[in-house]
Amino acid sequence: METRALTARTSTESTRDIPEATVARLPVYLRALTTLSEAGTGTCSSEELASAAGVNSAKLRKDLSYLGSYGTRGVGYDVDYLRYQIAREIGVTQDWPVVIVGIGNLGHALANYSGFRSRGFRVVALLDADPERHEEVVAGVDVRPFDDLEQIVKDHGVAIGVIATPALAAQDVADRMVASGISSILNFAPAVLSVPAGVDVRKVDLSIELQILAYHEQRKTHGATA
Amino acid sequence: METRALTARTSTESTRDIPEATVARLPVYLRALTTLSEAGTGTCSSEELASAAGVNSAKLRKDLSYLGSYGTRGVGYDVDYLRYQIAREIGVTQDWPVVIVGIGNLGHALANYSGFRSRGFRVVALLDADPERHEEVVAGVDVRPFDDLEQIVKDHGVAIGVIATPALAAQDVADRMVASGISSILNFAPAVLSVPAGVDVRKVDLSIELQILAYHEQRKTHGATA
DNA sequence: TTCGGTTTGTTCTCCCGTTCACAAACTCCT
């Protein structure tokens, strides 16, 4: 959402501007394929993969068709081959350096989260404005002052930043990130960020998800306004 | 998504089956209104509120229209009044007891997250299968054995469960939750859960969000397949 | 080579969500 239509590509192939909804599902397929691969499965049908990914098989096939024709009719998909193609399409065959700002409870959890490392992301720095945290070492990376941001971004070529600060600090952090050259932000702070065009922001809000569940739960238990 | 059309209501008013996309935005409006209220704002226009929530004002008005006519033409919305109406609609005027299963890094962060408590959710229990963790006390709540789940759900009338375990354990935990009577699950584990109809599952996946950012980032920097 | 069985890739239709645009309704000023 909020992703403006990128200017048309002039590339010979690939990049047939994949729908946003499809892009959001590709990582799910990627994980399902990894699981299948680790289980020793060499080939799978769209039905099997769809089931493993929790989606409709027709939707899966349509999604994959945006990438190209990587399946074989009458047979299915080669698990490892398709996995590589999706990984390449997403861009996780290369390593993405990432900085995390705000090393509170959530920042700790993120820094320790193994799912980043195993999926093409490398946490190159942990930053926090609080000097008391600068002594800490979290997940093998030492916490540094927030003011080091510009230097670190420059040194490591960081393009992706994660905000795990309180809501009040989030906009300031985002501004500094953008000024440093970061162009993609994953925001865990419960705040609406405003950033210039060309910068992508994705928001993860824990309490919002719970509230959505609560809404449906309310309807389930006492039917109407009892 | 995956929410089947609930059976038609027979209530006199309200409950005009609010679209799912709108439901997902109501918590955002709620937070924006809270911020406005704390800033001392008594009244606001749809334009102001939309800006604070980061959405289009027409969309905001249409969303609010599903709840009823709580605004005044030519004037705007009474902040506190609208805030209460939305909170009531979502169901967060009451307190929702919640259990968190899997007290690793992420579980710790979730247990300590103040946004739950302040938004109508009360963590009544922290559960973990690992006996070594049962000594711990996190955020004022002591960690208990996973086998206590049924009893706790019964005692507190828990309807919402949070899964913060490794992927391999997630399906088992979900099954036990459903068997215990939980009907809404917030899943942080990188796994696809299968649950019976009538149970809602929402998934939050940290690495998937990063991968989506990586995809767009890849398109930004080197335009096509360089 | 030909035929039956299987599975992909794609077309077509339907539905949901977004956005525009405007009438209805309210306030304030004269």
Next chain:
DNA sequence: AGGAGTTTGTGAACGGGAGAACAAACCGAA
């Protein structure tokens, strides 16, 4: 009281995604 200015609530057009259904393509056996 009346009119100008403002803002809500909603009807209607538009765009995109979901799912069904089918033709094209592939494998293997006879």
